[in-house]
Amino acid sequence: MNTALLLEMLAGAHGDRVAVGGWQDGLSYSDLLARANRGASGIVERGAERVAYLGLNGPDLPALLFAAGAAGAAFAPLNYRLTDAQLEQAVAALAPVCVVIGPGGEGRIAPSAGVTIVDVAELFAAEPAELPFVGPETVAVLLLTSGTSGPPKVAVLRHEHVVPYVISTVEFACASADEAILVSVPPYHIAGISSVLTSVYAGRRMVQLPAFSAAAWVDLVSAERVTHAMVVPTMLGRILDELALREETLPALRHLSYGGGRMPLPVVERAMQLLPHVDFVNAYGLTETSSTIALLGPEDHRAAIGSDTAAVRARLGSVGRPLPSIELEIRDVDGVAVPTGVAGEIWVRGEQVSGEYVTHRATTADGWYPTRDRGYLDDERFLFLDGRADDVIVRGGENISPGEIEDVLLEHPAVADVAVLGVPDTEWGERIEAVVVPRGGAPDTADLQEWVRVRLRSTRVPERIHVRAALPSTETGKLLRRVLRDELAQPTEADR
């Protein structure tokens, strides 16, 4: 049971269907399987146990993922946007490793002790070799986590995690022949990897966009009659602007899923208004859980937006319910489950949950993984996220969620974006500070403080409000709090 088996099954059932690329010139499932097997031979020939990929997204990426699976090697897609120094560090963390260079990755990494370099075309030119037995405990994927609250870690996903994720959430070959999916998360993101596996197992043609822009996305969705798409929140806002500009409604599009960060409610509402024929899915998951663990489905979206009941309407801002194959609990700091409606840390358990890093394992002896994400469940088990556990501000012994204050500040007309965080304070332990990106001119900070005081209470009022042109974020739009925290711990003259 390994990832290559999923491709083999589809190639057996629908070998002639296009697996990846355009209708006219794409690779069929049989082609992709043949290519993966050649790549696997190339990996076995080189004796590589870890295979990294540096290059733009393209048909080589799925081929390599399955090639590594068939060869029993761990696949580690690298972020080509890293600086040379960061890349060197990432590669060193993976050594001994064979780095496969694709388009855009040329000349970025030099061979060194434990690091071999091979061009992608050369790897796939290998003579057929005998492939080993690959058991479920073999490592399938190594991924760097986004590291929003601390330094990035290398997460370990084994075939026994990712394959059950696919076969328990996707019906084999369920896609009709005209379906095509465009996933706009980078291939070194967990959703980029899991989407290759789930799309292949569903028999849904993959369409790829090497670099995202809203205009290129809309062009490709129209030209390739894309039926399914996945985006991160920042992308959706830009796509909606582009659609409004062109008065385009993408009639072929049926299904749009989003995730990977906090989605502002007005954006979802606008998306549902502009694209009433589209099914929306909000997915929540982590690298360490092989992708999605909770989702808000199309019916949930419609029920929420059409409801007059505040609690039901609020679910549009939730990440939906845990998957049936996932156990999910909200626990307090002592690891004890809390009642419905109370916020705490999200703990999960299930076949797809790894919770393992190259350095250590974060799961308990009985398989529960503390996500470090905070959230609460409502009375029908809809999950509401409440930031990272590490982001909670402890001011004078009181736990304060930055999300609550951020939501209030975002409603202020002069605020385009905001981050609230705790800064070390001799009197309170931590004090609340906010970093605001203004909408238009510089906002009156006293006015913002009063805005929070009236809507929340005095203990929630940021003591200082800094103004910045932009907030630091990951490529998928997640706020990099640790960067801001480091900055605020060393205030500059520019701060008021």
Next chain:
Amino acid sequence: MSEALKPGARLASAVCSTEVVVVQVSDPQAVVECGGVAMVAVGSASPCSAAPRAGLDGGTLIGKRYGGPDAPVELLCVKAGRGSLSVGGVLLTQRSAKPLPASD
């Protein structure tokens, strides 16, 4: 079957086109049958022409998991066939999976 079952092992039916992969094992000595006849390691022998036994001919479906609360194994069917899967004559049941809306 003399060889112990292990996760990831691939078995072929001796009576039809069914192939399975072992997902989980609680008893490595369990004998997995298809159509009432012990399955063999893929590639180890060519299937004979016998038909599945009566009552064990409901067939298998590709992409489905087979097991049961007391079954010593859980299997994923990777090629469909006419035989039914059993262990020691006890039919394995198809694990119900609720397909979810695509999320990635």
